[in-house]
Amino acid sequence: MxxxxxxxxxxxxxxxxxxxxxxxxxxxxxxxxxxxxxxxxxxxxxxxxxxxxxxxxxxxxxxxxxxxxxxxxxxxxDRLCALGLQVNATFLLARLVALDGSVLAEETVDGDFVASDPAVVLPRMGACGVRVAAAAGPDRTLVGTGLALPGIVRPGSGTLLRAPNLGWSAVEPGPLLAAPALGPVLLGNEADCAAVAVAHPVPGRREGPQDFIYLSGEIGIGGAAVLDGRLMRGQHGWAGEIGHVCVDPAGPACPCGSHGCLERYAGLRALQSAAGLPVTAGIDRFAAACREGDEAATRALATAVSALETALVSAVNLLDIPAVILGGHLGRLAGLIAPDLAERLGTRALAGRFDGPTVTVGAHTGTEDRAPGATGAAITVLEGVIERPAAWVPTTTSRLRR
Amino acid sequence: MxxxxxxxxxxxxxxxxxxxxxxxxxxxxxxxxxxxxxxxxxxxxxxxxxxxxxxxxxxxxxxxxxxxxxxxxxxxxDRLCALGLQVNATFLLARLVALDGSVLAEETVDGDFVASDPAVVLPRMGACGVRVAAAAGPDRTLVGTGLALPGIVRPGSGTLLRAPNLGWSAVEPGPLLAAPALGPVLLGNEADCAAVAVAHPVPGRREGPQDFIYLSGEIGIGGAAVLDGRLMRGQHGWAGEIGHVCVDPAGPACPCGSHGCLERYAGLRALQSAAGLPVTAGIDRFAAACREGDEAATRALATAVSALETALVSAVNLLDIPAVILGGHLGRLAGLIAPDLAERLGTRALAGRFDGPTVTVGAHTGTEDRAPGATGAAITVLEGVIERPAAWVPTTTSRLRR
DNA sequence: ACCACTATGTTGTATGAAACAACAATCTCG
DNA sequence: CGAGATTGTTGTTTCATACAACATAGTGGT
Missing domain, CATH: 1.10.10.10 (Winged helix-like DNA-binding domain superfamily/Winged helix DNA-binding domain)
Structure with a gap:
């Protein structure tokens, strides 16, 4: 206006x-x-x-x-840089990213943060961030901090509404970090941040896919939709949240309150328990079991693929985005599930019937990175600098007055 | 750039x-x-x-x-005006809309255009448009024409990819109208256009809901998604096309190539045949049968509501738009289905668990209008004028150079 | 070695869009 | 009937980009 x-x-x-x-x-x-x-x-x-x-x-x-x-x-x-933080169920990570995309420093704190206390975890995250931010040195400027969280974030307001796997509700992480040196803290959903990192591996650069649905496989399953390089947010900020799409109304109950959500079938915990593996097994052991022809694991994988198919067909058709990128443990399983999934989606996607090439399913390049969300969070902050550079340009008369 | x-x-x-x-x-x-x-x-x-x-x-x-x-x-x-055209299975309609939102003239041509020849139908549509456009008179300027079609339109290119119920494929309607006096012709999907008319009943005015999923009930079911007053288009232009979301993979075959699409359960033809009514019965007779407790009609309605629930839960959660507006025959049935649908969606929507008020389901106000798409098509053209007014402002030196 | 040629980057001037300040216009109210 | 208020207009100033000319720094031919 x-x-x-x-x-x-x-x-x-x-x-x-x-x-x-x-x-x-x-x-x-x-x-x-x-x-x-x-x-x-x-x-x-x-x-x-x-x-x-x-x-x-x-x-x-x-x-x-x-x-x-x-x-x-x-x-x-690389004089301007931003800090990306990520809180996950099994680790905390801080990563300092410069405007040219280079990673200046990084630190991981392993732990078990399932059902944890934000008032304990977030100060640790903040301290970790401060240590990493110190790598900026006196010649660089930290423009801000982004925090990726495995939960639902109310956009703009700095509030985490709910992070089921951490057991957090209605948390305001900014002050709890207790690290004023980190500057303003921007919150983001982990899958959203990771998707940003896919579309913009370097701040300001549109590289890689620009239209895709991102699936972040963690304990649960997060999702995000990117259209023309921009995150689709929806009215509340969780557009593309595919983990809680209902695959089977008669399916098992989900902590979210619904039944038969996708993550009950394709989440890491779900896969492990269906395969008879301990929760600590890790995805590589599950993948190995599948490759060895273990029956329970193979069945679990087939169930997961069917669930993914059901959920993604709706997503591909409703969002009109015929590309899927798998991240987290789903990315590690891409070799086992992507070809099958792509074929099934292709035959059921509206796009395939007009536009020739059907749905593509690929893994997030760099699946070895545990925390693409941290990178994405930092990049989101840096994109903000590119969007309004005047604030950082030393002008004669300040031109930033918004 | x-x-x-x-x-x-x-x-x-x-x-x-x-x-x-x-x-x-x-x-x-x-x-x-x-x-x-x-x-x-x-x-x-x-x-x-x-x-x-x-x-x-x-x-x-x-x-x-x-x-x-x-x-x-x-x-x-009201000196600037645009013509809105709509081709439907049962009628052609032309409507002249002025920049102030007033309808200056209108004409309907009834007929049966199922499995018709575009080379016959479109010239008739064009002639109808020319007659209506004449009402502009010498004092008004026709800025352009919008054409709403019940099918998939490739955005920008002026090509209709496929209109299943008309039996049209790969049609370029602009030249076929054979009416150069109508100016440039902008194509649009019928549901998209109708959704625009819901969010912008008057050009330039944001009135009524600004965030909703629109369902257009015709022979088939069209869909559109509006976010913050703007149409969500997706990569190919059919984001929100909910009619061909799969409700049951084991369901009946659909001309679109898939199985168990929503419109096989909630489309007008599907409802009529499930209720044992002739295809010419009309929606009011179906509604009357439901109110009288006719068993087949009641069962058909229940099936339709369940199908709508399944399809809309995905849409509401994936697009993060907790409001549904029913148009066409679904709008006429709103009294029978909206409360039930709203309740069922509310319990299954992610939004409902945080944001208090759950999903709203309402009818398109003005369900008596047979062709909201025509209005929306005209309004889309007029919005273009508001978006770049310089082209219409007689300046000393032309400033329009894009 | 020299000169034409070419592309880059800078400098000074012109254009024009909005800000600013002052003023004319036209009402209400006491 | 004058004080006060609000609207709309009219210069003047500011500033960002366009434009034109020029200085810069190379290549390549003779």
Whole structure:
């Protein structure tokens, strides 16, 4: 509702130029940016100078080669960075990510946080974050912190409504971290954050798939939907939450209050217990049992695939996003389930009947990373810097007034 | 990717002012607009003058009353108008809608267009449109035409991929209308258009629900999802297409290629045949049979409600939109099914467990209108005018250059 | 070695959109 | 009938981008 002024215009172009430079896989000169934006070279020059002063980008050595005056390449800088935190059922992780996408530092604290007390766990998470943030050193600026949580987050309000596997309800994690040095803390659902990391492995860069449904296999199953590189949030912020889609109304009860939810069949705990494995077994042992032809494990896997099929057919058709990415333990099982799942979905997807190629199902590249949510949380914070760079550009008269 | 210039700034503010004036339920003065936008009165004055010249708004008689100099109220004008066309299984309809939301003229052509030839039907639709458009007269400008179709439309490309009930495939309706006087023709899915009409009964005005899933009950069942007043399109443009969500994998075959689709249970034809009524019976006769306690009709209704429940639970949870609006024959049945459906959805929706009020299910107000899609198609075209008003403002130097 | 050529980046001026300030217009109220 | 209030208009200022000219720094041919 607020009218646009020249400051708005400037901020918009500043963001545009930042996004182009940070998003490019190859370094770009001012002239390249001018060609890409249809702005004039003089305008781009001015904007780039501001971004240089703000620490978002830096110049690198001129590279000759072509005809004419050699260009001055400008690339992403690593002076601005954000901290990504992730609280999970089995570990806490803090990761410091710079604006150029590089990971500056990282620390993991293992533990069992099922049915834990947020007032105990979150201060530990905060302390861990402070230790990692120290790696930024005096030359870098920490712009903020993102916290990925395995639960439902009320968007904007800084409140975690419910994290079933942690046993947390109505928690306000920001103050509980007890780490003011970490700056403003942005909350996010773990699957949402991980999905952001898939679509934007580097801040500002659109790389990898831009339209997909993400499934995060943990104790439960989280989900997120990304459309044209942007997270679909829905009215309350849990659009794409596929773990509690009902697969069978007559199925087993779920702590969420419903019956026969997807995660009762394809969640890690569900798979392990159906296969007769201890809860501590881990997904690799389950996968091994399947490969060895263990009957219970094979049956559990088949049940999980059918449940995934039922839930994902609805999702693919309703959201009109014919691509699925498997993360967490589901990503580790991708070799066993993806081909089958893709075929079944393909025959039942609306898209397949018009658009030729049917549904694709792939694993999150980098399944060895335990905490893609931490990276995604940090990247979300950094995307905010790219979205409104004026706040970080030392201008003569502050232009940030929102 | 195009940089923003001062022309962009101006167009943005022009659109903003237009949206505020057209969207207001009460008339607004220039000073009111200035207060609402945080622009200065002088700037608003200049923008309003342009909108006056462009025919988007008009001044009405000053209304005294308060203190100070009386304001000059500015309201939506009806000089610009758009034509909405709708092709359905049983009728063609053309409706001329002005920018102020008033319907200037309308004509219906009844017929049976199931398994018809687009090369025959569309010219008739075009001729009908031309007759209705003539009502604009010499003083009005027809800005364009929207065409609502009961099928899948490839967004942007002007192609209808498939309309099962018409028996059409891969049709390009624009040229087939053979009516160049109607201007550029914008295609849309019937349910999408109807949903737009629900969220924006008047161009530029956000009135009524802004977050809902729309179900359009025709021979088949169309669906659309509206989030924050905007249509969710998905990657191919059929997000929210709920008619072909699978309710029972073992159910009856559907022309779409799948099995047990929702519309096999809750489509008009399905209800009629399950109740033992002739296909020409009409929905009111079915409703009467239900109210009289006819066993077959009652059973058919119960089956339909269960199917709707199954399909909508997925939709409500995946899209995170806890409101359903019933249109077409489902709207006419709302009295019979809405309370039951709302209760069942409420207990199974994720939202209900945190946000208090659960899922709402309501009928499209104005269920007597046979063709909300035609209105929505016209409104979509008019929203385009509001979005980029510069094209219609006679400026000294053309500012439209996109 | 020299000069034409080419592309990059900078500088100064012009255009134009909104902000700002002052003022004219037109009502109500005492 | 004048004080006060609110609206709308009219210059003037500010500032972001466009435009044009130029300095810069290379390549490549002679």
């Amino acid at each position: 607020a009218g646009a002024t020249q400051a708005t215009l400037r901020e918009h172009n500043l963001s545009l130029v930042a996004r182009i430079i940070l998003g490019a896989t190859t370094s770009m000169s001012r002239a390249d940016v001018a060609a890409a934006t249809a702005l004039t070279r003089s305008t781009v020059s001015r904007l780039v100078d501001d971004l240089l002063a703000g620490g978002l980008v830096r110049e690198v050595a001129k590279v000759g080669g072509g005809l004419g005056r050699p260009a001055t390449p400008v690339v992403a800088d | 195009a940089g923003a210039t001062q022309a962009t700034l101006r167009e943005h503010n022009l659109s903003l002012v237009a949206r505020i004036i057209l969207g207001a339920t009460t008339s607004m003065s220039r000073a009111d607009v200035a207060a609402a936008t945080a622009l200065t009165r002088s700037t608003v004055s200049r923008l309003v003058d342009d909108l006056l010249a462009g025919g988007l708004v008009r001044e009405v008689a000053k209304v005294g009353g308060g203190l100070g100099r009386p304001a000059t109220p500015v309201v939506a004008d």
